[in-house]
Amino acid sequence: xxxxxxxISDAGLRRxxxxxxxxxxxxxxxxPTVSATGIARVLALEPSQVRKDIEAxxxxxxxxxxxxxxxxxxxxxDFLGWNNTKQAVLAGAGSLGSALxxxxxxxxxxxxxxxxxxxxxxxxxxTIHGKxxxxxxxxxxxxxxxxxxxxxxxTPASAAQATAxxxxxxxxxxxxxxxxxxxxxxxxxxVRNEDLYDSLASLTxxxxxxxxxxxxxxxxxxxxxxxxxxxxxxxxx
Numbered sequence: 559x560x561x562x563x564x565x566i567s568d569a570g571l572r573r574x575x576x577x578x579x580x581x582x583x584x585x586x587x588x589x590p591t592v593s594a595t596g597i598a599r600v601l602a603l604e605p606s607q608v609r610k611d612i613e614a615x616x617x618x619x620x621x622x623x624x625x626x627x628x629x630x631x632x633x634x635x636d637f638l639g640w641n642n643t644k645q646a647v648l649a650g651a652g653s654l655g656s657a658l659x660x661x662x663x664x665x666x667x668x669x670x671x672x673x674x675x676x677x678x679x680x681x682x683x684x685t686i687h688g689k690x691x692x693x694x695x696x697x698x699x700x701x702x703x704x705x706x707x708x709x710x711x712x713t714p715a716s717a718a719q720a721t722a723x724x725x726x727x728x729x730x731x732x733x734x735x736x737x738x739x740x741x742x743x744x745x746x747x748x749v750r751n752e753d754l755y756d757s758l759a760s761l762t763x764x765x766x767x768x769x770x771x772x773x774x775x776x777x778x779x780x781x782x783x784x785x786x787x788x789x790x791x792x793x794x795x
Contacts, residue, residue: 566614573611574634576601581631593624640668647701647730649721650712651676651684651691654736658712660687669708673700677717694724701728708732715739 566574580600584592594609601608612619612630615637619625635641648655648671658664659671674691676682681691692700701709709725711718711733718737725733732748735741741749 564614564616566611570611570614571638573601573603573607574615574638577608577612578631578634578638581627581634585627585631589627591624592627592630593619596624635668638668640666644668644708645670645672645704645706646708646710646734647671647673647675647697647706647725647728648689648710648712649675649694649697649725650714650717650737651678651681651686652712652714655710655712656686658710658736659689671710672704672706675721694721697721697724698728701725701730706730709734711735711737711741713737 577597580597581592593605594612595605597603598605598608609619612625612634615633617625617630617633632641646669648659651659651674655674655676659674664671671689674686674689675694675697676691677694682693684691700706706728707730709722709728709730709732711721711725713721715738718735718739719741721737722733722735722741722743726743726747731746733741733743733750735749735751736754738753741751743749
C-alpha cells in the first residue's frame with residue numbers, strides 16, 4: 559500500500575539511514591518481513607517514531623505483518639535518492655579527500671565522484687582511486703559541461719569559501735562540506751556541513767563526563783573506612 563510521501567526532518571533522514579543499515583543486516587540473515595517494533599527494538603527507539611519515519615517515505619505496512627523486507631529497503635533507497643546515482647566532484651586531494659574518494663560504498667548510496675580538484679602541482683595530473691586530479695580553475699567548466707550538481711569540499715578551511723564559489727559558478731546546487739569553515743552561498747544552494755571538530759568535541763566531552771562519574775563512584779566506594787586494609791586491593795586504580 560502506498561501513501562503520499564512527506565517532508566522529513568534531518569533527524570528523520572538520519573534515522574532512515576540507520577533503519578536501512580539494520581534492514582540490510584536482517585536481509586542477509588534471511589528475514590522476510592519486519593515491523594516498526596522490530597526495528598525500534600534493535601535501535602532502542604520508540605516504535606511510533608520508526609513507523610512515522612517509514613510512512614514519510616510513502617509506504618504503509620500491513621497490521622500484524624509489517625513490511626516485506628526487500629520492498630522496504632528499496633522504498634527507503636528510492637526516497638533517499640540512493641537508487642538514482644548522482645555524479646559529484648571533489649575538491650581537495652589530501653588525506654581526507656583521498657579517503658572519501660576511496661570509499662566504495664558512496665556509489666551504492668547514490669553518489670559517484672567523477673573528478674578531483676586540487677591546487678597542489680604535485681598532485682595535479684595524477685590519478686587517485688581511478689580519478690584524475692585537475693587544477694581548481696577547471697572546476698566550473700567541468701561541472702557545467704557534465705551537468706553536475708553535487709560537490710564535496712575536503713579542502714583546508716582557508717580554501718573552502720573560494721572552492722564553494724567555484725562550485726556555485728559551475729552550477730553545483732548541493733555542497734557536502736568537510737572543511738571546518740562556514741560557507742556563504744546563495745539561498746538556492748543546499749549545504750551540509752560535516753564538522754569533525756564538533757563531533758570530536760562532543761565525543762571527548764561525553765567521554766570525560768562518563769569517566770568523571772566513574773571516578774566519583776569509585777571514590778565513594780573506596781572512601782576511607784575503619785579496617786580499610788581489607789579494601790586496599792579492590793580500591794586501587
